[in-house]
Amino acid sequence: MPYASNIDLPASLRRILPGRALDIYREAFNHAFVSHQHDPRQEQTSHRIAWGAVKRRYVKVGGGWLERTPVIDQKE
Numbered sequence: 001m002p003y004a005s006n007i008d009l010p011a012s013l014r015r016i017l018p019g020r021a022l023d024i025y026r027e028a029f030n031h032a033f034v035s036h037q038h039d040p041r042q043e044q045t046s047h048r049i050a051w052g053a054v055k056r057r058y059v060k061v062g063g064g065w066l067e068r069t070p071v072i073d074q075k076e
Helices: 011-016 019-035 042-057
Strands: 058-061 064-067
Touching: 011 019, 019 042, 042 058
Parallel strands: none
Antiparallel strands: 058 064
16 A cells, blocks of 8 residues: 555654655655556565665665765766
């Protein structure tokens, strides 16, 4: 089921992810949920896609999540 706001996300996610990461997770989940409407594993697939979106922007360090620093293209 799509999530209307971050407060609707599972408590386990709200405890471990920072605010912007929750936004990314929710938006990716909702988009994937609609895109995979005929998939029998719709919800599972949507959660996996949402985690992938978070991991592209954040990295787990110790017990928390930190935003990745952008890679600057250096030309020689």
